[in-house]
Amino acid sequence: xxxxSDFIFEDITAQSRQKKLSHDFIALASDLLPLWDIALMLLSxxxxxxxxxxxxxxxxxxxxxxTNYEKQALASAIIAxxxxxxxxxxxxxxxxxxxxxxxxxxxxxxxxxxVVLAVGFATRSLDSLPRGWALIWLGTSFFFTLSTRILLAxxxxxxxxxxxxxxxxxxxxxxxxxxxxxxxLLQSQxxxxxxLGVFDDRASRNDGRMFIPKGTVNDLxxxxxxxxxxxxxxxxxxxxxxxxxxxxxxxxxxxxxxxLCPESVGxxxxxxxxxYVGDGLPVTMLADRPIRYWDAVVKRAEDLLLGGIITLLxxxxxxxxxxxxxxxxxxxxxxxxxxxASNNSEFFIYKFRSMRWQPENSEKLVQTQRVDDRxxxxxxxxxxTSIDELPQLFxxxxxxxxxxxxxxxxxNMRTEERLGHEIVDTxxxxxxxxxxxxxxxxxxxxxxxxxxxxxxxxxxxxxxxxVEHWSLYLDLKILLMxxxxxxWGRNAF
Numbered sequence: 001x002x003x004x005s006d007f008i009f010e011d012i013t014a015q016s017r018q019k020k021l022s023h024d025f026i027a028l029a030s031d032l033l034p035l036w037d038i039a040l041m042l043l044s045x046x047x048x049x050x051x052x053x054x055x056x057x058x059x060x061x062x063x064x065x066x067t068n069y070e071k072q073a074l075a076s077a078i079i080a081x082x083x084x085x086x087x088x089x090x091x092x093x094x095x096x097x098x099x100x101x102x103x104x105x106x107x108x109x110x111x112x113x114x115v116v117l118a119v120g121f122a123t124r125s126l127d128s129l130p131r132g133w134a135l136i137w138l139g140t141s142f143f144f145t146l147s148t149r150i151l152l153a154x155x156x157x158x159x160x161x162x163x164x165x166x167x168x169x170x171x172x173x174x175x176x177x178x179x180x181x182x183x184x185l186l187q188s189q190x191x192x193x194x195x196l197g198v199f200d201d202r203a204s205r206n207d208g209r210m211f212i213p214k215g216t217v218n219d220l221x222x223x224x225x226x227x228x229x230x231x232x233x234x235x236x237x238x239x240x241x242x243x244x245x246x247x248x249x250x251x252x253x254x255x256x257x258x259x260l261c262p263e264s265v266g267x268x269x270x271x272x273x274x275x276y277v278g279d280g281l282p283v284t285m286l287a288d289r290p291i292r293y294w295d296a297v298v299k300r301a302e303d304l305l306l307g308g309i310i311t312l313l314x315x316x317x318x319x320x321x322x323x324x325x326x327x328x329x330x331x332x333x334x335x336x337x338x339x340x341a342s343n344n345s346e347f348f349i350y351k352f353r354s355m356r357w358q359p360e361n362s363e364k365l366v367q368t369q370r371v372d373d374r375x376x377x378x379x380x381x382x383x384x385t386s387i388d389e390l391p392q393l394f395x396x397x398x399x400x401x402x403x404x405x406x407x408x409x410x411x412n413m414r415t416e417e418r419l420g421h422e423i424v425d426t427x428x429x430x431x432x433x434x435x436x437x438x439x440x441x442x443x444x445x446x447x448x449x450x451x452x453x454x455x456x457x458x459x460x461x462x463x464x465x466x467v468e469h470w471s472l473y474l475d476l477k478i479l480l481m482x483x484x485x486x487x488w489g490r491n492a493f
Contacts, residue, residue, distance in 0.1 A: 028293065029152060030089045034081030040144040041077035048137040056132050076116055076141075083112045084145060101153055102146065109142050166194045167277065168229050170220055171261075172247055173236035174200040174213045181235050181261050182211055184281065196223065198235075217250055224254040225345040231277050234286065235261045248286045253428035254343050255290065259283030290432050290467050298472055303403055306479075307396040318390060321352055321382070328378040331357025334391055339408035342434045346411055347400040350391035354379025392437045404475040405436025406463035415456045423453055430463040433470070440466035440474075443481035 086104070120129075160166070169185065171178050178198055185193045197214035215223075223229070232251055236243060238260060251258050261283055277283055291299055322333045335353040338346050355374040375383065382388040395401040401408070409420065420427040441447070441462040450456040466474070 028297070029156070030086070031294065033089060033148070033152075034085050036148055037080045037084050037145055038077045040148065041080050041141055042073060044137055044141045044144060045073040048133060048140050051136055051140075052130075052133045073137075075119065076112075079115055079119070080112060080141075080145075083115060084108050089149070098150060098153070101149060105146050105149055106142075109145070113138060160192060166192050167231060168194045168196055168227070169231045169233060169277065170196040170223070170229055171198045172200065172217060172220065172232060172234045172251070174198045174202070174211065175235070177237070177261060177263055178235035179211055181233065181281075185277075188281070196220075196229065217247065221250070221253060221344060224256060224343050229254070229256045232256050232258045233261045233277065233283060234258065237263060238284075244286075249425070252287050253431055255432045256343075257285070257289060258287040260286050291470055295470070299402065299470075299475075300399075302472065302475060303396050303399075307393055307403055311393045311397065314390060314393070317387075321387060321390075324378055325352050325382075329356055329376050338411045339435065340411060340431055341400060341408065342431055344428060344431050347395070347408075349401075349408060350395055352382055352388040352391060354382050354388045389437060396437065400434070402434040402436045404438055404466075404478045405434050406430040406439050406466065407442060408435030415450050416453055420456060420460075423456055424460045426464060427456075427460055430460060430467060433467055438478060438482040439463065440478060443478055 084105070086108070171181060182195065182198075185195065198211050199215050199217055199220040200213040201216045220232070232254070234244060234247055236247075238244065244260065248258055259277060261281075289296075325333045331353055333353060335351045335355075336348040337351070339349045341347045354376060356376060358374075379388070392401060396403055413420065415423060439462075441459050444462055446455065446459045446462055450459055466478075
């Protein structure tokens with residue numbers, strides 16, 4: 001007979017192969033509903049006007065009165081999202097019965113009608129509105145807004161049935177709390193929770209736990225490089241302050257929400273609980289994605305829009321530089337090197353080759369010095385002007401980098417013969433966001449090689465400031481400041 005841990009986690013590998021959508025998809029779908037309501041409320045009067053003329057067509061219908069109808073529709077479109085909106089729609093739609101969804105929306109629409117009538121009578125804007133036209137308009141608006149919710153709910157049900165919206169959850173800490181947590185998740189959300197396993201550095205201890213750890217916290221970090229994790233739940237006593245802080249410090253290298261599971265799973269906790277997992281399981285937020293929901297959408301749109309425009313504008317320059325590099329010295333035009341990416345994963349960064357090509361030493365990492373015999377004459381100019389970095393625009397369009405973010409360091413790069421995480425314990429926290437072509441460090445004087453411990457500490461400090469204070473305004477500010485920094489060419493070699 002299999003142990004419970006073997007039974008639960010034996011099919012995880014097969015589930016992992018299935019393409020999944022981020023659970024943020026549900027939140028974004030809910031946020032789009034108010035915008036869709038506005039569009040439908042603006043469209044409804046046009047359809048109502050057509051239906052009224054075709055079916056009723058009273059002789060006293062005055063086409064000039066359409067201006068009043070338009071004002072009424074515009075006012076209603078502004079009011080609708082505040083009354084018809086449901087912040088829990090996305091979270092509840094997939095498991096709510098259609099009859100209950102119709103009942104909830106009907107109740108909200110009745111309130112909407114009451115507000116519209118109250119405002120209309122108070123402003124006398126309904127005096128010239130034919131009763132038949134008003135009934136068709138309200139009926140059409142109700143049908144459109146309800147149909148949208150039913151279709152979206154059905155689509156979410158379908159996605160959840162296929163398993164693409166299941167939440168992938170990893171649990172840190174084996175013991176009684178983890179046992180109760182796993183049972184609660186499996187009972188409350190059967191088939192909708194993908195348990196990635198229990199991870200504990202103290203796997204050798206036997207304290208009567210029911211579910212055996214499948215790895216250590218470092219194994220969880222490695223798992224985060226290859227697949228999406230929606231939640232990491234820490235299932236250890238909150239009184240173990242030092243251990244909780246140590247675990248969170250380690251897990252913050254991943255851009256994954258980290259929650260502290262309550263010791264009494266299933267009981268309501270005080271108001272300081274700010275998020276819920278699965279079927280209403282409350283957790284205390286200990287760490288979160290730095291850039292999430294609409295911020296992540298804005299960030300990616302910024303990369304695609306600005307990155308695409310800049311790439312198109314610079315294509316002639318890129319072509320000319322490529323030819324010059326080829327003619328200047330033998331070797332490939334593009335230099336590729338493994339760099340750290342988000343969540344401690346790795347990718348190949350693109351640069352115009354600025355050094356003499358040495359295939360036998362291409363994997364050996366030696367930081368560039370201010371006076372370096374390996375740099376070609378053309379390469380010296382490319383590095384001082386940062387033109388050698390321009391091929392990274394393709395890394396941005398591929399989604400491996402952003403225009404703005406912490407500069408990606410080479411894998412196994414050393415400062416004073418030590419790796420970065422050996423010098424600064426928060427070094428890996430800079431990998432919680434995508435690396436960038438430019439960043440807050442670069443526009444604040446920390447550009448180029450990090451030869452000393454102090455230079456590395458300063459770089460990490462500036463990078464973490466960016467991670468914790470990201471905004472679209474900050475990105476645009478950095479892009480503008482980058483132009484000045486490149487012109488002066490400080491610390492570039």
